Amino acid sequence: MPKTAYVRTKPHLNIGTMGHVDHGKTTLTAAITKVLAERGSGTFVPFDRIDRAPEEAARGITINIAHVEYETDTRHYAHVDMPGHADYVKNMVTGAAQLDGAILVVSALDGIMPQTAEHVLLARQVGVDHIVVALNKADAVDDGEDTVLTDLVELEVRELLSAHGYGGESVPVVRVSGLRALEGDPRWTAAIDALLDAVDTYVPMPERYVDAPFLLPVENVLTITGRGIVVTGAVERGTIRVGDRVEVLGAAVDTVVTGLETFGKPMAEAQAGDNVALLLRGVPRDAVRRGHIVAAPGSVVPSRRFSARVYVLSSGEGGRTTPVATGYRPQFYIRTADVVGDVDLGERAVARPGDTVTMRVELGREVPLEPGLGFAIREGGRTVGAGTVTSVD
Numbered sequence: 290m291p292k293t294a295y296v297r298t299k300p301h302l303n304i305g306t307m308g309h310v311d312h313g314k315t316t317l318t319a320a321i322t323k324v325l326a327e328r329g330s331g332t333f334v335p336f337d338r339i340d341r342a343p344e345e346a347a348r349g350i351t352i353n354i355a356h357v358e359y360e361t362d363t364r365h366y367a368h369v370d371m372p373g374h375a376d377y378v379k380n381m382v383t384g385a386a387q388l389d390g391a392i393l394v395v396s397a398l399d400g401i402m403p404q405t406a407e408h409v410l411l412a413r414q415v416g417v418d419h420i421v422v423a424l425n426k427a428d429a430v431d432d433g434e435d436t437v438l439t440d441l442v443e444l445e446v447r448e449l450l451s452a453h454g455y456g457g458e459s460v461p462v463v464r465v466s467g468l469r470a471l472e473g474d475p476r477w478t479a480a481i482d483a484l485l486d487a488v489d490t491y492v493p494m495p496e497r498y499v500d501a502p503f504l505l506p507v508e509n510v511l512t513i514t515g516r517g518i519v520v521t522g523a524v525e526r527g528t529i530r531v532g533d534r535v536e537v538l539g540a541a542v543d544t545v546v547t548g549l550e551t552f553g554k555p556m557a558e559a560q561a562g563d564n565v566a567l568l569l570r571g572v573p574r575d576a577v578r579r580g581h582i583v584a585a586p587g588s589v590v591p592s593r594r595f596s597a598r599v600y601v602l603s604s605g606e607g608g609r610t611t612p613v614a615t616g617y618r619p620q621f622y623i624r625t626a627d628v629v630g631d632v633d634l635g636e637r638a639v640a641r642p643g644d645t646v647t648m649r650v651e652l653g654r655e656v657p658l659e660p661g662l663g664f665a666i667r668e669g670g671r672t673v674g675a676g677t678v679t680s681v682d
């Protein structure tokens with residue numbers, strides 16, 4: 290049976306759930322799809338279809354990012370559910386790199402925890418401009434007559450967001466219970482509606498550069514035996530049609546797009562902002578990986594060297610306790626890529642935790658770079674710095 294084609298009837302945005310492990314991101318994601326399915330706009334995606342890898346089920350945590358789609362009255366959304374566990378921040382960064390806005394999930398029982406703060410910092414760095422807060426597990430807080438405990442958590446979250454330039458006073462904070470909404474409790478399904486209204490109104494439709502040369506940072510790669518490979522990700526800019534030629538930077542591959550889909554629905558044309566799967570003809574398995582870039586041929590020149598302004602996280606923010614010096618070689622997280630890089634601090638030579646410095650970086654491999662591009666610096670499983678490219682050398 291031929292699959293039904295994707296019909297673009299509403300503006301499309303990419304959002305996602307982030308926050309500390311176990312605060313309820315996957316439960317909330319399932320609840321959102323359930324509430325909307327009952328409104329007749331989308332399909333319910335149960336919890337175990339989001340965390341579906343055997344290791345995820347066994348450990349009760351999210352490891353891989355998962356995508357679901359849904360529609361509100363005014364918009365079509367691709368929603369990325371990201372892992373909260375400290376060991377999988379790598380995967381979280383890949384998910385966040387595609388977002389137009391994020392839902393920060395904070396358990397009202399626990400308040401801000403280390404990955405709550407780390408995710409906010411990383412979101413800022415990879416270019417997520419708008420955050421809406423879901424104060425989850427509101428059903429479980431023993432607040433008695435007033436809501437003093439939850440009020441304190443809310444205050445704390447607003448301060449955290451302000452500290453990272455998100456204007457915490459004006460960020461919508463909605464008290465929800467993903468778990469009770471999934472069970473159909475009307476008080477809490479109404480809270481999901483309120484959360485979606487906040488996302489619809491607070492996260493603006495970003496400008497889409499549909500006329501720019503095509504660029505898509507690869508999030509995932511699948512092999513279809515005999516047909517080629519499929520790469521998935523969000524289109525950063527431009528437009529692509531079946532039959533268009535592309536190159537894969539990082540893999541040194543020239544090829545043709547032979548199929549295009551979004552959430553299993555074929556499309557003739559994908560444009561900036563769309564979350565898509567591209568079928569690429571004749572590309573050997575294993576040639577393309579997460580972090581590579583699919584682009585219009587000749588449209589970008591990748592480079593290894595750049596200058597940047599970098600904030601070195603303080604130890605209180607989970608960063609290093611000792612200074613970094615010229616010769617330091619951490620991992621740089623740029624779009625969906627992570628690449629090792631050599632740091633040169635010039636005459637300054639050292640940077641202490643808490644400092645903002647200018648540095649030159651030489652990456653281990655070429656990636657497309659441009660002034661203004663944000664990135665994170667990680668080392669030994671923790672985030673130690675956040676920066677912005679100032680010039681490409």
Ligand SMILES: Nc1nc2c(ncn2[C@@H]2O[C@H](COP(=O)(O)OP(=O)(O)OP(=O)(O)O)[C@@H](O)[C@H]2O)c(=O)[nH]1
Nearest residue numbers: 310311312313314315316350351373426466467468
């Ligand atoms: N009481 C209560 N429990 C909840 C709520 N939402 C989630 N939980 C419980 O919290 C636990 C963690 O929920 P998940 O949805 O897996 O949390 P998560 O944030 O996706 O976790 P990671 O993806 O591993 O970071 C589960 O036992 C849920 O049943 C809620 O609104 N109220």
Ligand SMILES: [Mg+2]
Nearest residue numbers: 314315350351
């Ligand atoms: Mg989860």
